[in-house]
Amino acid sequence: MTRLAELRDQPLDPLEAESAVAHPGAGAIVTFIGRVRNYNGDLSVTHLEYQAYPAMARGELARIVEEIEAKMPGTRLAVVHRTGDLAVGEAAVICSASAAHRTEAFEACRQLIDQVKSRVPIWKREHGPEGPYWVGWQDARCSPGEQHGVAHAREHHDHGVAHAHRSVPGDQPGSKPPLEGLRAICITVSDTRDTTTDESGAVAERLLSDAGAAVRRLLVTDDRQGITDAILNCVADRPEVVLLLGGTGIGPRDVTHEALAPLLERTLDGYGEAFRRLSFDEVGARALLSRASGGTIGRTLVFSTPGSPNATRLALERLIIPLLPHACLMMAGRGHGLGSP
DSSP: OOOEEEEESSOOOHHHHHHHHOOTTOSEEEEEEEEOOSEETTEEOSEEEEEEOHHHHHHHHHHHHHHHHHHSTTOEEEEEEEOEEEETTOEEEEEEEEESSHHHHHHHHHHHHHHHHHHSOEEEEEEOTTOOEETTOOOTTSOHHHHHHHHHOOOOOTTSSOOOOOOOOSSSBTTBOTTTTOEEEEEEEOSSOOTTTOHHHHHHHHHHHHTTOEEEEEEEOSOHHHHHHHHHHHHHTOOSEEEEESOOSSSTTOOHHHHHGGGOSEEOHHHHHHHHHHHHHHHGGGGGGOOOOEEEETTEEEEEEOSSHHHHHHHIIIIIHHHHHHHHHHHTTOOOOTTOO
16 A cells, blocks of 8 residues: 655645545544634734755654554554645645544544644744744744744644654754755664674665755674774764764673773763653653763763664754754854843
8 A cells, every 4th residue: 555645835735634544444534634814822924934854754654654544553644744834724734544433533633633743754834924934943044034033932732733843953854955065974783793784884875865965874883993994084084973873782792882981072961862752652661771972072072872773763854954054064163042131
């Protein structure tokens, strides 16, 4: 069965989503249509625009559909989200769910829209008499007019569901790849993998490349001195980011943390905390066994993550790629921390 989990830059049609979930055993089809409304709290809205990372957004939409269908056997889901400029009244997102009975269809549709709003890298900028402003995003690099709008914007229940967008990693989301011009080196730490079986390295290379970075990959064994030498050799090339994949657990051969920790000049404790928090939602208490960490060596940001493809994807999509543009500005002395008092 081919699932419908897509972005569209043209008006949406509910029949497309409903047709994708219809089948002879479906006794109920529930469709949610989120439309642009003409106000946000006390602010007037004349139109809005959506920007996205297409490859990442499509991948996350598909994963959400697969996860809910697996959790609720017998349901079929479809979702289509708009990008570009939308007028008041236009459909911004359509979710459809089918099931044998209405209760399951309603619940599956509710879970689908909630997950789409909280997980998918799509950002919204509203336009009104007071000027444009990104909803749910505040950044020191905004123009004064946009900062004023952000400061006064409330969570936008434009579709009857809170739209909890992620931070926008760049001055003009969608205008160019967010990591364009950045160099990244991925070091896979493993005694058993080679270039043909390094799935995690391939995932990291694809995600970073899709985001615009120039990526180089290498493999080292689970040897503390070898890992240390690899990190120092990579940092000497002055890339913006080095990513270590594997060796962050507590097994006898897991020595990535021991190799990396003494080299860090500044630590980013929040990275490891956030990774374990997100991982806990997926694997439960096992997340606490991860010693994923991050920090800086010279002008290079260095992160470690467990060696599984899922952990690599989680770290990059949810944490590293979104924070890199602003973090690199801060490293160059041209940005300020977010949320500082």
